[in-house]
Amino acid sequence: VLGKIGGFGGLFRVQFSGMRDPVLVASIDSVGTKLKIAFAMNKHDTVGADMVNHCVNDIAVLGARPLFFLDYIGCEKLAPRVFDQLIRGFSGACRRAGCALIGGETAxxxxxxxxxxxxxxxxxxxxxxxxxxxxxxxxKPGDVVLGLASNGLHTNGYSLARKILFEKMRLNPKAVGKELLRVHKNYQPLLAKVPRGMIKGLAHITGGGLIDNLPRVLPKKCDAVIETKSWRVPSIFKILQQNGRVSSAEMYQVFNMGIGMVAIVAERDAKRARSILHARRIGRIERGKGKTRLLF
Structure with a gap:
């Protein structure tokens, strides 16, 4: 990192040693209504870390490692204590991800x-x-679908979750705030340990769940067939489904349901990849139309 705090632009000296044809990968995202939980709990460092980890995962699915990150904070008036917590969340997550925090904007x-x-x-x-x-x-058909466990809701589904927990169940946000503020996992360090070429496809399971995110990496003539009973769905999702009377189809399209990242590998590589990623075998690739098929 070059330059100083308060500059008009962030500077980053690039080093691509060992790469023949380096390609930059960029992504932008937000934390969504998970922020409402941070406001209620008056705890702000975790959503800062969520923001970084979500973005890191989004470029990791393409095989990229993070270089630098910039943040935007929009507010009515930002209290110094809140600002300090947010920056602590951003910087801590960037440090753990090996990513430079080179600037941002507070409006x-x-x-x-x-x-x-x-x-x-x-x-x-x-x-x-x-x-x-x-x-x-x-x-291709015959490949194996591996699921990496999530750490709760991550950063998606909070509008529906808040409606069920706070309006229908009338829970105090502080009673469930710790569970709801669990930090979104960063999967990139684990993914980087897998030998080159072993992973054929990756999907970050965010808004849209398994139903909408897996097709983003599938060839048009392949379906991902997911055995939903192959992993234990965390209790928070069961509570939401039962008390909100939400159909299984909607649950798997709104929430990650316990799977935060999906890796697709050849059958011959499944055992080794599963061991490296601490993953679970959750499905297979079959001929189809580029869709996710859930088996209950």
Whole structure:
């Protein structure tokens, strides 16, 4: 990192040693209404870490490692204590991800945001050697679908979760706040341990769940058949489904249901990849139309 705090732009000196054809990978995202839980708990460092980890995972599915991250905070008026916690969350997650926090923007916008509330967005840039890009093009029938466990809701499904927990069940946010503020897992360090070429496709299971995210990496003539009984669904999702009277189809399209990342590998590599990733075998690839098929 070059430059100083408060500059008009962030500077980053690039080093692509060992790469023949480096390709930059960029992504931008937000934490969504999980912020409402942070406001209720008056705890803000975890959503800062969520923001970084979510972005890291989004570029990791292409095989990229993170280089640098920038944040945006929009608010009515930001209290110094809240700002300190957010920056601590950003910087800590960046440090653990091997990613530089090179800048950001804090915009105070009275009349747009409610008092005491804010919004977050993050932008990440990473790099991958072109020959090592993971794009799903080599996926074929007979391949194995591996699931990596999530750490709770991660950063998706909070609008529905809040409606069920706080409106229907009338729970105090502080009674379930610790569970709801669990930090979104960063899977990139684990994924980087897998030998080159072993992983054919990766899907970050965020908004849209397994139903909408897996097709983003599937060839048009392949379906991912998921055995939903092959892993234990965490209790938070069962509580939400039962008390909200939500159909299974909707649950698997809104929430991650305990699977935060999916890796697709050849049958011959499944055992080794499963061991490295601490993953579970949750399905298979069959001929189809590029969709996810859930078996209950």
């Amino acid at each position: 105070q916008l009275p009349g747009i945001y409610r008092k005491g509330e804010y919004d977050l967005a993050g932008c990440i840039v990473g790099v991958v050697d072109r020959k090592e890009i993971i794009d799903g093009s080599k996926i």
